[in-house]
Amino acid sequence: MALLTSHYLLPPFAEDVKIAPLVSVSLAKLEAGDNDTSDAFFKACRELGFFYLDMFGSELGEKIVSEAEQLNTFQKEFFKMPYKVKDKYGRPHLHPFYAYRYNDLDVKDEDGVTLRAESYNLRKDDIRGQCERLACPPMILENQKLFENYVVHCRAVIDCLLGHLNTHLELPPNTLANLHRINERSGDHVRLIQAPPSTFNEASAQRGEHTDFGSITVLFNWLGGLQIRVPDTTEWVYVRPIPGSCVVNLGDAMVKFTAGLLRSNIHRVVPPPGEQASETRNSLVFFSRPEDAVVLKRLMGGIIDAQPVEENGETPMTAHEWIMAKGTGQLPGVYTKKGFEWRENDKRLKNAAVLLSGMPRVLTSVV
Numbered sequence: 001m002a003l004l005t006s007h008y009l010l011p012p013f014a015e016d017v018k019i020a021p022l023v024s025v026s027l028a029k030l031e032a033g034d035n036d037t038s039d040a041f042f043k044a045c046r047e048l049g050f051f052y053l054d055m056f057g058s059e060l061g062e063k064i065v066s067e068a069e070q071l072n073t074f075q076k077e078f079f080k081m082p083y084k085v086k087d088k089y090g091r092p093h094l095h096p097f098y099a100y101r102y103n104d105l106d107v108k109d110e111d112g113v114t115l116r117a118e119s120y121n122l123r124k125d126d127i128r129g130q131c132e133r134l135a136c137p138p139m140i141l142e143n144q145k146l147f148e149n150y151v152v153h154c155r156a157v158i159d160c161l162l163g164h165l166n167t168h169l170e171l172p173p174n175t176l177a178n179l180h181r182i183n184e185r186s187g188d189h190v191r192l193i194q195a196p197p198s199t200f201n202e203a204s205a206q207r208g209e210h211t212d213f214g215s216i217t218v219l220f221n222w223l224g225g226l227q228i229r230v231p232d233t234t235e236w237v238y239v240r241p242i243p244g245s246c247v248v249n250l251g252d253a254m255v256k257f258t259a260g261l262l263r264s265n266i267h268r269v270v271p272p273p274g275e276q277a278s279e280t281r282n283s284l285v286f287f288s289r290p291e292d293a294v295v296l297k298r299l300m301g302g303i304i305d306a307q308p309v310e311e312n313g314e315t316p317m318t319a320h321e322w323i324m325a326k327g328t329g330q331l332p333g334v335y336t337k338k339g340f341e342w343r344e345n346d347k348r349l350k351n352a353a354v355l356l357s358g359m360p361r362v363l364t365s366v367v
């Protein structure tokens with residue numbers, strides 16, 4: 001099956017920007033248990049925490065690419081709905097983290113309306129009927145099968161990656177799989193993203209700097225704009241979208257589980273550079289998280305046991321508490337293997353310090 005993607009319909013990626021050094025890992029080879037590929041995958045998870053997953057030649061991968069294209073077509077229609085319709089499905093009244101979210105941009109349309117960078121977070125458990133479903137626009141329900149398939153297929157890829165990590169970490173069989181069972185409640189979700197053309201602004205770029213706070217993220221984007229910070233430097237470089245590949249990155253949970261052996265790298269999204277700057281930017285993300293009840297702390301066993309024990313004074317939280325706290329901005333700063341890297345002058349710092357020293361009741365009451 002040929003992998004047909006829509007990248008060719010868009011202006012080309014800028015040639016004169018610095019490109020992030022992501023290695024490409026073949027999903028087909030990982031599925032076949034190829035040792036060299038698995039080693040390259042593990043190295044990328046330790047050193048950069050980001051890599052391309054080449055879907056070509058994998059039945060599962062090619063299904064995901066085709067579904068990602070369909071969901072991209074879908075989201076362009078979805079975001080055409082008027083703001084006031086989408087607002088009905090927004091936070092805070094529907095949910096503090098999931099459903100529709102936006103930031104006002106410094107850009108107005110021809111009628112003087114302030115434009116938004118928008119996203120829509122759709123829970124795996126809503127899609128699979130594993131919880132009381134949050135209200136959502138009918139368009140989403142009309143595409144139920146597509147969302148369902150996408151979740152199951154992304155999860156199959158993530159399970160494959162967790163299996164390889166489990167082996168390299170020399171953990172007892174299925175340790176990671178048992179923390180990420182698809183039928184259990186978790187914060188896994190699909191995120192639709194759209195941003196209109198805008199100009200680069202360093203302050204808003206900085207506000208968007210983050211690490212993902214779950215386990216493994218599967219990301220499709222069609223235009224440039226994603227930047228990662230090169231480890232141990234202050235340099236930001238662009239991730240070039242590759243047709244037929246997704247970008248995979250690890251989140252904070254994997255850092256916590258492995259006492260810093262694996263990397264959750266800082267990244268951000270800025271307007272696409274070069275000729276692509278005039279385009280509306282969409283991306284599609286699948287975030288996996290540990291099951292809600294899992295406590296985020298180092299796992300026992302394998303090569304993790306050789307990691308130094310570092311007391312960072314944090315009170316362990318469950319995955320659910322962590323996602324709600326990070327997802328609603330209560331834990332500012334960027335999480336690294338040393339714990340939080342606070343941003344200077346961050347007004348929320350004091351608040352977060354209180355949370356980290358242990359007030360889980362505040363967090364659980366959010367939902």
Ligand SMILES: O=C(O)CCC(=O)C(=O)O
Pocket residue numbers: 191193212219221225226267268269282283284285
């Ligand atoms: O839009 C992108 O390319 C990346 C989005 C992202 O990093 C996120 O939603 O966490």
Ligand SMILES: [Fe+2]
Pocket residue numbers: 210211212267
């Ligand atoms: Fe991210």
